[in-house]
Amino acid sequence: MSVRLRTSLFRQRGMSYWGWLLVVAMFGFILTCVSKMAPAYIDARYVEEGLKKLAENPNLRELSRADIKKELDRFFLINNVRGEPTKSVKVIRGADSMLVSIDYELRQPLIYNVDVVMKFDKQLNTAKPELCCEPLVDLEQFRKRDN
Structure with missing residues (x-):
């Protein structure tokens, strides 16, 4: 066998x-990241669809805060959204408009003592x-006022 053929095969x-x-x-590692983080992003998609x-x-302006939360809770129950998104619904009424905000943060353990923090803000x-x-x-102004 020649040297050239041997190096070519090597x-x-x-x-x-x-x-x-x-x-x-x-x-x-990629599969672990996807399996840990995908449910949070799926829930965020359902939160957006609910909003x-x-x-x-058409009667949104006439609904009370409790009725709005009840409507969203019903949608979340049907679509199996649980946890932080359901607890963080805030309704803020203004003079000529209303703001429905779902702002939350999830901390998901990834590997050993490494956590992934995911922040979602839908309005x-x-x-x-x-x-x-x-x-x-920006809801920071309302948070500072409430404290």
Whole structure:
């Protein structure tokens, strides 16, 4: 066998054991991240859909805070949304509009003592229902006033 053929075959061996181990470890880490964080993002999607459905209600301005929360709770129950999103519904009435805000933060343990913090802020402003679910109002001013 010639030297040229031998070096050519040596280069075509494929990935080594350590290369495959690295690929499997990276795939496992990505799969772990997705399995831990995906439920929170699915719940956030349902929160957004609930606010959009609430925006379609023609009698929204006449509903009380309790009725609005009841409507959202019903939607969340049907779509299996639990935990922080259901507890953080706030309704703020203004002179000519109303703001329904669902602002929450989730801390999910990832690996050992490493946590992932996910922050979600969805708002429905009745003055601009077409811009549903994007935060238009900074609620820090209301939090400072309430404390």
